[in-house]
Amino acid sequence: MRNNQSKTDKRITLAWTGASGAPYGLRLLACLLKAEYEVFLLVSSAAKVVLATEEGLKLPSDLRAAKALLSTHLNVSTEKMTICTKEDWFSPVASGSSAPKKMVVCPCSMGSLGAIAHGMSDNLIERASDVVLKERGQLLLVVRETPFSTLHLENMLKLSKMGVTIMPAAPGFYHQPQSIEDLVDFMVARVLDHLEVPHLLSGRWGYSS
Numbered sequence: 001m002r003n004n005q006s007k008t009d010k011r012i013t014l015a016w017t018g019a020s021g022a023p024y025g026l027r028l029l030a031c032l033l034k035a036e037y038e039v040f041l042l043v044s045s046a047a048k049v050v051l052a053t054e055e056g057l058k059l060p061s062d063l064r065a066a067k068a069l070l071s072t073h074l075n076v077s078t079e080k081m082t083i084c085t086k087e088d089w090f091s092p093v094a095s096g097s098s099a100p101k102k103m104v105v106c107p108c109s110m111g112s113l114g115a116i117a118h119g120m121s122d123n124l125i126e127r128a129s130d131v132v133l134k135e136r137g138q139l140l141l142v143v144r145e146t147p148f149s150t151l152h153l154e155n156m157l158k159l160s161k162m163g164v165t166i167m168p169a170a171p172g173f174y175h176q177p178q179s180i181e182d183l184v185d186f187m188v189a190r191v192l193d194h195l196e197v198p199h200l201l202s203g204r205w206g207y208s209s
């Protein structure tokens with residue numbers, strides 16, 4: 001997969017879908033904003049249900065209120081974040097002429113995985129993914145389900161062959177996590193590594209210095 005994004009282009013699309021793993025998505029958003037990325041945030045209807053279930057966070061449909069709530073919840077400035085609605089076809093992420101070249105779907109449901117694998121483009125998350133694929137950008141899917149069906153695996157293989165990075169939400173235990181936050185940070189650190197976003201989250205494999 002070719003990546004046209006210049007090293008100085010700090011723009012990224014982050015999508016939250018309705019798989020379990022809202023804490024990953026929230027932590028990733030906080031890290032990207034702290035790293036001063038301009039983030040286009042896309043949230044599916046099911047992701048809102050998962051956010052409420054897993055984090056007790058009820059994201060308002062009013063976009064300004066949603067931005068304010070996320071800023072307070074994450075204790076980070078959301079000034080550089082734009083939340084786009086599911087049919088905002090005029091959003092920059094909906095067109096190859098203006099979309100960021102990097103996109104992460106975290107967490108990624110099997111429903112969104114299938115839709116992306118088949119180019120459905122029926123909502124902004126699917127369309128933005130399709131744009132990143134056609135523009136040969138960097139697409140990361142932090143998928144979550146267990147067990148995987150053959151269909152899930154086929155969809156992942158199909159996308160992987162197109163250069164998409166499939167990152168199962170499967171944190172390791174070799175760093176001896178003491179808390180849920182440690183497990184979340186493990187996954188988010190691996191995603192940030194792939195995006196080449198500097199961070200100070202969990203360490204890497206190898207000798208400690």
Ligand SMILES: Cc1cc2nc3c(=O)[nH]c(=O)nc-3n(C[C@H](O)[C@H](O)[C@H](O)COP(=O)(O)O)c2cc1C
Pocket residue numbers: 016017018019020044045046047049050053108109110111112113144145
């Ligand atoms: C609390 C909760 C947890 C869920 N966990 C998963 C999951 O881990 N993986 C998955 O593929 N779907 C999961 N689902 C089902 C998806 O949300 C559902 O298939 C939805 O249609 C996905 O839509 P979306 O891809 O547009 O977000 C979960 C739903 C809820 C309410």
